[in-house]
Amino acid sequence: MGAISSTFLTLLSAGDHIVIARSVYGGCYELLTTYGQNLGFEVSFVDATDISNYAKEIKSNTKVLYAETPCNPTMRVTDLYSLGQLSMKYGQQIKVVVDGTFATPYHTRALNIPGIDIIIHSATKYLGGHSDLTAGCVSSNDKSFLSKLTKTMKLFGCILSAYDGMLLMRGIKTLDVRMQRHNENAQYIAEYLSTHPFIDVVHYPGLTTHPDHVIAKRQMNNGFGGMISFEVKGGAEAGRAVVEHLKLINLAVSLGSIESLICHPASMTHGMVPSEVRINAGIKDGLIRFSIGIEDKEDIKKDLDQALEYAKPFIVSD
Numbered sequence: 262m263g264a265i266s267s268t269f270l271t272l273l274s275a276g277d278h279i280v281i282a283r284s285v286y287g288g289c290y291e292l293l294t295t296y297g298q299n300l301g302f303e304v305s306f307v308d309a310t311d312i313s314n315y316a317k318e319i320k321s322n323t324k325v326l327y328a329e330t331p332c333n334p335t336m337r338v339t340d341l342y343s344l345g346q347l348s349m350k351y352g353q354q355i356k357v358v359v360d361g362t363f364a365t366p367y368h369t370r371a372l373n374i375p376g377i378d379i380i381i382h383s384a385t386k387y388l389g390g391h392s393d394l395t396a397g398c399v400s401s402n403d404k405s406f407l408s409k410l411t412k413t414m415k416l417f418g419c420i421l422s423a424y425d426g427m428l429l430m431r432g433i434k435t436l437d438v439r440m441q442r443h444n445e446n447a448q449y450i451a452e453y454l455s456t457h458p459f460i461d462v463v464h465y466p467g468l469t470t471h472p473d474h475v476i477a478k479r480q481m482n483n484g485f486g487g488m489i490s491f492e493v494k495g496g497a498e499a500g501r502a503v504v505e506h507l508k509l510i511n512l513a514v515s516l517g518s519i520e521s522l523i524c525h526p527a528s529m530t531h532g533m534v535p536s537e538v539r540i541n542a543g544i545k546d547g548l549i550r551f552s553i554g555i556e557d558k559e560d561i562k563k564d565l566d567q568a569l570e571y572a573k574p575f576i577v578s579d
C-alpha cells in the first residue's frame with residue numbers, strides 16, 4: 262500500500278481526478294474513498310473490462326487512469342494496449358498506472374506497452390515469494406515522476422528496512438523458477454476444478470473459457486500466473502465448508518508465496534468494501550480466491566478433492 266499511496270500522493274492534488282477499476286484490491290478502494298476523499302481527490306470507479314468506460318469518464322482535471330490486472334480476486338484482465346492508446350490521446354496530461362501484482366514482471370512487462378507510464382507491485386507477494394516481508398515496488402521510465410516519488414516516500418517515511426530489502430533481493434533471484442511452477446500448478450488445478458461437479462465457475466485467464474483469455478494471451482507471456490478464483494455450488498456456506506476442511510492448503514489472506522493460501526474475499530480481503538459495491542464488482546459471497554503454491558500439484562488436487570466433499574450437503578440437486 263505504501264507504493265500505491267506514494268504514487269497517488271505524487272500524481273494527485275486536491276481537485277484532480279482519477280479513473281480507477283471498481284474491482285481493485287480492497288485496500289486501494291478504501292484508501293481512495295477515505296483519505297483520497299479527505300485530500301480532495303475526485304474518484305470515478307469504472308468497469309475496467311471495457312476501456313470505453315475509462316474514456317467516458319475523462320475530464321479536463323483527469324490526471325490518472327488506474328488498472329489492476331489480473332484483478333484481485335475476480336481474475337478479470339484489463340486490456341493494457343487499449344488503455345495505453347487511450348491515454349496517449351491526452352499526451353502528458355494523463356498517467357496510466359497499473360498494479361501488476363498478480364501478473365508479476367515474469368508474465369507482464371507493462372512498461373513495454375505504449376502509453377503505460379507506471380507499474381506497481383506489492384512485493385509482499387510473488388517478488389518476495391515467501392510470506393516473510395512487506396514491501397512495494399514502483400517502476401517507471403519517467404525520471405521526473407521518479408524523482409518526485411522519491412521525495413514523497415522520504416517525507417512520508419515510506420522506506421524499506423535493510424533487512425527486508427535483503428530478503429526481497431534474495432526472493433527476486435528465484436522469481437522465474439517459482440513462477441514457472443506456480444503457473445503450471447494453477448493451469449492444472451483450474452482445469453481440474455472446471456470439470457468438478459460441485460464447482461459453478463472457475464476464473465483463470467489461462468482457461469479458453471475465460472472472458473479475457475484472448476487479451477491475456479496478448480499481454481501475458483510464459484503463462485497466466487498462480488492465482489485463480491472459483492465459486493462452489495451451494496453459495497457462501499458451501500464455500501466456507503470447503504475452505505475450513507482443507508489440510509495442506511492454508512486459510513490466509515496473503516498470496517504469491519511458495520505455499521498454497523486460500524481465502525474468502527467477501528469476509529476477508531474485501532470485507533471493508535460495502536456489499537453492494539463488492540457484488541457489483543463481481544466479488545460474490547461464495548467466491549473463493551486461491552493462491553496456488555509450488556507444492557506437488559497432485560497433493561493440492563487431493564486436498565481440494567477431499568474438502569469439496571463437504572460442500573455436498575449445501576448443494577440442492579435439480
Ligand SMILES: Cc1ncc(COP(=O)(O)O)c(C=O)c1O
Pocket residue numbers: 262263286288329333360362363382383384385386395396397
Ligand atoms: C493487487 C494488490 N495490490 C496491492 C496490495 C497491497 O499490498 P501490501 O500488502 O504489500 O501493502 C495487495 C494486497 O493484497 C494486492 O492484492
